[in-house]
Amino acid sequence: MKKIGLYVHIPYCIHKCHYCDFISFSGKEETIKTYIETLKKEIDECKYTGFDIGTIYIGGGTPSAIDEKYITEILSKIKEKFIVTQDVEITLEVNPGTITREKLKEYKKTGVNRLSIGLQSTDNEILKKIGRIHTYEEFLETYNMAREEEFNNINVDLMFALPDETEESIAIQVSEVINLNPEHISIYSLIIEENTKLKQMLENKEIEIPSDEEERKMYWKIKELLEENEYEHYEISNYSKPGYYSKHNSDCWSQKEYLGFGVAAHSYINAKRFSNSKTIEEYIKNYNYKDIEEEQDKEGMAKEYMMLGLRKIQGVSISAFERKFQINPLFYFRFEISKLVEEDLIEIDLDNIKLTHKGLDLANLVFEEFI
Numbered sequence: 001m002k003k004i005g006l007y008v009h010i011p012y013c014i015h016k017c018h019y020c021d022f023i024s025f026s027g028k029e030e031t032i033k034t035y036i037e038t039l040k041k042e043i044d045e046c047k048y049t050g051f052d053i054g055t056i057y058i059g060g061g062t063p064s065a066i067d068e069k070y071i072t073e074i075l076s077k078i079k080e081k082f083i084v085t086q087d088v089e090i091t092l093e094v095n096p097g098t099i100t101r102e103k104l105k106e107y108k109k110t111g112v113n114r115l116s117i118g119l120q121s122t123d124n125e126i127l128k129k130i131g132r133i134h135t136y137e138e139f140l141e142t143y144n145m146a147r148e149e150e151f152n153n154i155n156v157d158l159m160f161a162l163p164d165e166t167e168e169s170i171a172i173q174v175s176e177v178i179n180l181n182p183e184h185i186s187i188y189s190l191i192i193e194e195n196t197k198l199k200q201m202l203e204n205k206e207i208e209i210p211s212d213e214e215e216r217k218m219y220w221k222i223k224e225l226l227e228e229n230e231y232e233h234y235e236i237s238n239y240s241k242p243g244y245y246s247k248h249n250s251d252c253w254s255q256k257e258y259l260g261f262g263v264a265a266h267s268y269i270n271a272k273r274f275s276n277s278k279t280i281e282e283y284i285k286n287y288n289y290k291d292i293e294e295e296q297d298k299e300g301m302a303k304e305y306m307m308l309g310l311r312k313i314q315g316v317s318i319s320a321f322e323r324k325f326q327i328n329p330l331f332y333f334r335f336e337i338s339k340l341v342e343e344d345l346i347e348i349d350l351d352n353i354k355l356t357h358k359g360l361d362l363a364n365l366v367f368e369e370f371i
Contacts, residue, residue, distance in 0.1 A: 051257075072110040116154075158187040313355075
């Protein structure tokens with residue numbers, strides 16, 4: 001039977017970080033109970049069935065900001081509605097400052113087997129500047145508690161090119177995280193988004209951020225450090241110990257199907273992309289509303305497959321593309337591939353089309369060819 005993934009969105013935060021433009025809200029705690037009831041109804045009434053669930057990802061927001069009983073209720077409802085595989089990967093995003101030992105015990109009991117802990121920086125001054133609610137010491141407390149509760153698949157989320165960071169300071173931070181020996185590290189470059197507090201702070205000259213050139217130097221320094229310490233660079237922003245890729249995200253980059261539940265959650269099923277209402281109030285009123293964003297034809301699907309696949313360091317498998325689309329990508333995208341090879345942005349390595357070193361620096365130019 002076909003396997004798909006499930007994504008569940010918990011849109012609540014204690015405090016909105018200064019860089020964040022995700023669909024998340026603070027100060028709406030009074031809606032939590034109704035929201036969870038609505039979410040369970042949406043799952044219960046889902047018309048898409050006939051497949052196994054291989055991955056479940058509960059993200060946000062800050063899922064650990066709500067009572068742990070709600071996570072148990074959501075997972076119980078999923079298991080009641082769908083066939084969940086025995087080896088299912090269940091990831092839960094958690095943030096320091098919102099975690100207790102009791103919560104971790106409940107998560108473990110209910111089947112969560114992968115934690116993604118939001119750290120962002122080991123520097124307390126930088127954490128303050130970007131609006132995080134925790135210190136590095138609180139992160140360490142959360143991380144060590146999770147280990148004591150026998151979570152043996154942990155991702156740590158980091159950011160780089162943050163205010164006042166240098167190549168030297170990010171190297172120290174990454175080394176501190178490496179010393180903790182997490183199974184997986186995600187590390188994203190800061191993007192200044194519209195309508196965020198950080199953008200306002202930058203415009204008001206309250207902060208300074210590294211230049212593009214400095215940001216690129218940081219990227220390569222991080223890559224070098226992580227690879228020296230046996231972390232495999234398997235996607236532009238993701239590194240893992242052998243056997244610990246994020247299954248959920250890897251499936252998304254391989255254009256596998258998934259269903260999303262909750263505010264603003266996206267789904268991809270039967271070559272259609274659709275999403276839910278973007279506010280808690282709208283979602284509670286009409287949880288069955290789906291905004292169809294795209295109905296893909298073969299060409300649209302093939303372009304997206306290339307764009308997603310090129311995010312992976314090993315790139316796009318020519319033989320896998322042929323199996324899926326019954327045509328060789330080197331022929332189907334001959335003009336785009338020829339141009340990108342000529343510009344030294346991609347290379348063909350046996351069965352794989354993948355980004356070059358230069359392509360990793362200019363990945364958006366590559367992706368634009370397949371939009």
